[in-house]
Amino acid sequence: xxxxxxxxxxxxxxxxxxxxxxxxxxxxxxxxxxxxxxxxxxxxxxxxxxxxxxxxxxxxxxxxxxxxxxxxxxxxxxxxxxxxxxxxxxxxxxxxxxxxxxxxxxxxxxxxxxxxxxxxxxxxxxxxxxxxxxxxxxxxxxxxxxxxxxxxxxxxxxxxxxxxxxxxxxxxxxxxxxxxxxxxxxxxxxxxxxxxxxxxxxxxxxxxxxxxxxxxxxxxxxxxxxxxxxxxxxxxxxxxxxxxxxxxxxxxxxxxxxxxxxxxxxxxxxxxxxxxxxxxxxxxxxxxxxxxxxxxxxxxxxxxxxxxxxxxxxxxxxxxxxxxxxxxxxxxxxxxxxxxxxxxxxxxxxxxxxxxxxxxxxxxxxxxxxxxxxxxxxxxxxxxxxxxxxxxxxxxxxxxxxxxxxxxxxxxxxxxxxxxxxxxxxxxxxxxxxxxxxxxxxxxxxxxxxxxxxxxxxxxxxxxxxxxxxxxxxxxxxxxxxxxxxxxxxxxxxxxxxxxxxxxxxxxxxxxxxxxxxxxxxxxxxxxxxxxxxxxxxxxxxxxxxxxxxxxxxxxxxxxxxxxxxxxxxxxxxxxxxxxxxxxxxxxxxxxxxxxxxxxxxxxxxxxxxxxxxxxxxxxxxxxxxxxxxxxxxxxxxxxxxxxxxxxxxxxxxxxxxxxxxxxxxxxxxxxxxxxxxxxxxxxxxxxxxxxxxxxxxxxxxxxxxxxxxxxxxxxxxxxxxxxxxxxxxxxxxxxxxxxxxxxxxxxxxxxxxxxxxxxxxxxxxxxxxxxxxxxxxxxxxxxxxxxxx
Numbered sequence: 001x002x003x004x005x006x007x008x009x010x011x012x013x014x015x016x017x018x019x020x021x022x023x024x025x026x027x028x029x030x031x032x033x034x035x036x037x038x039x040x041x042x043x044x045x046x047x048x049x050x051x052x053x054x055x056x057x058x059x060x061x062x063x064x065x066x067x068x069x070x071x072x073x074x075x076x077x078x079x080x081x082x083x084x085x086x087x088x089x090x091x092x093x094x095x096x097x098x099x100x101x102x103x104x105x106x107x108x109x110x111x112x113x114x115x116x117x118x119x120x121x122x123x124x125x126x127x128x129x130x131x132x133x134x135x136x137x138x139x140x141x142x143x144x145x146x147x148x149x150x151x152x153x154x155x156x157x158x159x160x161x162x163x164x165x166x167x168x169x170x171x172x173x174x175x176x177x178x179x180x181x182x183x184x185x186x187x188x189x190x191x192x193x194x195x196x197x198x199x200x201x202x203x204x205x206x207x208x209x210x211x212x213x214x215x216x217x218x219x220x221x222x223x224x225x226x227x228x229x230x231x232x233x234x235x236x237x238x239x240x241x242x243x244x245x246x247x248x249x250x251x252x253x254x255x256x257x258x259x260x261x262x263x264x265x266x267x268x269x270x271x272x273x274x275x276x277x278x279x280x281x282x283x284x285x286x287x288x289x290x291x292x293x294x295x296x297x298x299x300x301x302x303x304x305x306x307x308x309x310x311x312x313x314x315x316x317x318x319x320x321x322x323x324x325x326x327x328x329x330x331x332x333x334x335x336x337x338x339x340x341x342x343x344x345x346x347x348x349x350x351x352x353x354x355x356x357x358x359x360x361x362x363x364x365x366x367x368x369x370x371x372x373x374x375x376x377x378x379x380x381x382x383x384x385x386x387x388x389x390x391x392x393x394x395x396x397x398x399x400x401x402x403x404x405x406x407x408x409x410x411x412x413x414x415x416x417x418x419x420x421x422x423x424x425x426x427x428x429x430x431x432x433x434x435x436x437x438x439x440x441x442x443x444x445x446x447x448x449x450x451x452x453x454x455x456x457x458x459x460x461x462x463x464x465x466x467x468x469x470x471x472x473x474x475x476x477x478x479x480x481x482x483x484x485x486x487x488x489x490x491x492x493x494x495x496x497x498x499x500x501x502x503x504x505x506x507x508x509x510x511x512x513x514x515x516x517x518x519x520x521x522x523x524x525x526x527x528x529x530x531x532x533x534x535x536x537x538x539x540x541x542x543x544x545x546x547x548x549x550x551x552x553x554x555x556x557x558x559x560x561x562x563x564x565x566x567x568x569x570x571x572x573x574x575x576x577x578x579x580x581x582x583x584x585x586x587x588x589x590x591x592x593x594x595x596x597x598x599x600x601x602x603x604x605x606x607x608x609x610x611x612x613x614x615x616x617x618x619x620x621x622x623x624x625x626x627x628x629x630x631x632x633x634x635x636x637x638x639x640x641x642x643x644x645x646x647x648x649x650x651x652x653x654x655x656x657x658x659x660x661x662x663x664x665x666x667x668x669x670x671x672x673x674x675x676x677x678x679x680x681x682x683x684x685x686x687x688x689x690x691x692x693x694x695x696x697x698x699x700x701x702x703x704x705x706x707x708x709x710x711x712x713x714x715x716x717x718x719x720x721x722x723x724x725x726x727x728x729x730x731x732x733x734x735x736x737x738x739x740x741x742x743x744x745x746x747x748x749x750x751x752x753x754x755x756x757x758x759x760x761x762x763x764x765x766x767x768x769x770x771x772x773x774x775x776x777x778x779x780x781x782x783x784x785x786x787x788x789x790x
Contacts, residue, residue, distance in 0.1 A: 291315035297323025368394035376402035439465030539563035581607035600626035632657035726753035742768035
């Protein structure tokens with residue numbers, strides 16, 4: 001039955017087209033495939049009505065569409081973005097006389113073979129080594145072969161109908177130029193054009209001939225659409241060839257079991273406890289994630305076939321250097337990002353692709369890298385090698401030769417004893433913290449003129465390991481961290497461009513004004529936990545730092561506030577020193593201070609001048625915790641938002657020191673000796689903005705009355721409160737959180753009416769009392785019903 005159908009259709013085709021055929025409907029697979037990829041069929045000029053549709057996985061497909069136009073214009077049915085061609089298809093071997101396709105020398109540039117080849121962006125054939133890449137193309141077998149560039153698999157098929165551009169006649173034939181529209185979902189939508197010669201056995205079409213042709217084509221369409229017998233021999237096992245009535249919807253993409261493939265070029269096998277590299281990853285994959293598995297090796301044969309990979313994520317596996325063959329990355333010529341952090345590598349790969357941009361080998365056991373691991377990579381931007389076991393011997397002098405774009409290099413937490421002298425000159429960020437570095441060789445940082453951030457903290461640097469030229473060439477350096485070293489003095493030759501200088505946790509005993517004099521753009525100077533003492537910071541030593549914003553000096557045994565500080569200083573941090581007094585003018589040179597931290601010094605109320613804070617009109621945060629104050633300081637700035645006075649020796653609170661603090665939002669009085677009787681009437685009256693009040697760990701026997709109305713958070717834990725009356729919180733209707741733990745409350749100590757009216761109350765903590773206390777929260781405020789829409 002199938003053979004009879006073939007003969008019938010062949011007979012009809014021979015009668016309908018008097019142009020002749022080469023090939024048959026039952027053409028074999030080998031007649032239209034080559035080299036495992038699809039080849040482009042020449043479009044025959046002897047059958048006006050053949051239009052190239054797309055490249056299928058197994059070869060090109062041609063759509064038959066009779067043209068109703070009297071001019072012989074080629075019209076293809078619109079094809080949606082499908083992975084399979086639509087119905088009414090014939091293979092390329094069935095195209096009559098494919099050698100008849102010709103392109104005269106006078107073809108315009110927009111209608112040449114090269115133009116015609118640019119639009120095919122889908123299908124394995126175009127990219128897979130066969131098809132146009134091999135030189136077939138539209139030129140046909142009897143015309144000069146034009147090798148077309150390899151094209152990306154970006155689209156899913158033709159998505160628009162062709163558009164006639166014009167026709168011309170000459171030499172006894174008529175030709176028409178047809179342009180197809182853009183390919184759907186392509187990165188570079190093309191316009192595809194080609195010339196098709198129109199002939200009728202050497203004679204031009206007349207009106208009668210065109211009418212007869214249209215009629216015959218219509219009959220053929222009718223015949224093909226009728227339900228018929230089984231397909232011809234040679235086509236019955238071809239699953240990729242859609243038969244009449246079949247759906248042209250795209251088949252599901254192949255994806256490894258349990259993995260996800262959200263896009264055609266993405267395979268995500270994250271966190272599946274895989275022990276074996278998946279063997280059915282699509283060749284089209286560009287982004288492959290295998291992180292958080294238990295892989296121990298990468299098979300070369302599986303990795304080499306994924307030549308289009310751009311991102312390979314192997315983070316957090318068990319891959320050793322033995323499981324990573326040297327040739328593993330040779331075929332990944334497009335790889336840009338590789339992540340192999342948190343594995344078991346003992347040496348770095350000897351070769352990584354030239355196309356690389358980001359390489360992450362952190363948290364392994366790497367002791368050695370090689371010249372071509374990171375060398376000769378012109379696009380390489382970031383290298384992460386922290387948390388390994390690299391010594392200077394394992395870092396070759398030409399490790400970054402030919403990689404002139406590296407901006408970020410992380411070598412922290414290794415075993416380097418000195419700064420490597422052959423670092424990339426393009427560096428912008430260099431991480432060398434947590435090593436064993438005791439010196440910076442002369443000239444080691446002389447070429448890094450683009451360096452902006454340098455991290456050298458937690459090393460063993462001494463004054464002898466640096467010299468005046470160490471940092472002098474770093475004309476763009478903004479951040480320098482030398483904390484947690486063994487420096488006894490501020491380094492010389494610091495760049496004028498510095499904005500942040502971190503010298504904390506050293507052994508600095510003296511700050512020489514000359515070494516900081518040129519740093520007029522310095523914003524943050526951190527000198528905490530050094531050994532400055534009473535004389536280590538002379539008056540005016542920091543005055544040249546005109547742009548200084550923040551100065552950290554805590555833990556330096558200072559006995560007074562440094563004098564003649566920069567006028568623009570905004571934050572002065574001096575806790576854990578020995579400051580015992582505040583004079584009237586000690587802070588006069590810093591009128592723009594917004595934050596002052598004098599916590600845990602030796603300040604006594606008697607030695608704090610009444611005008612000590614008078615000029616600090618911009619002050620917003622004042623921390624006097626951990627001192628020896630017995631009463632609130634006077635003359636506090638009216639703009640204060642935060643006042644911390646915990647861990648002092650306060651016994652009384654009077655309204656006068658708090659008068660005028662209308663903007664105060666947070667007040668901490670914890671760990672003092674306050675009693676309710678020591679809180680004067682009207683103490684809270686002017687604190688109209690107070691939201692957080694901490695009275696914990698005092699000697700209160702009940703809730704203080706007349707608390708501020710704006711209060712939202714009240715800490716009363718660790719007192720002696722044994723009763724909460726019904727009027728305790730009448731003045732605080734906005735209260736949200738109440739802490740009463742570790743007091744002397746019993747089961748019936750809290751009046752049932754105590755929380756009435758507290759509609760915002762959400763937290764009441766009564767743990768740690770002698771008996772469990774049951775608290776009933778008030779009902780929440782009813783929500784206003786929304787107005788119904790029209």
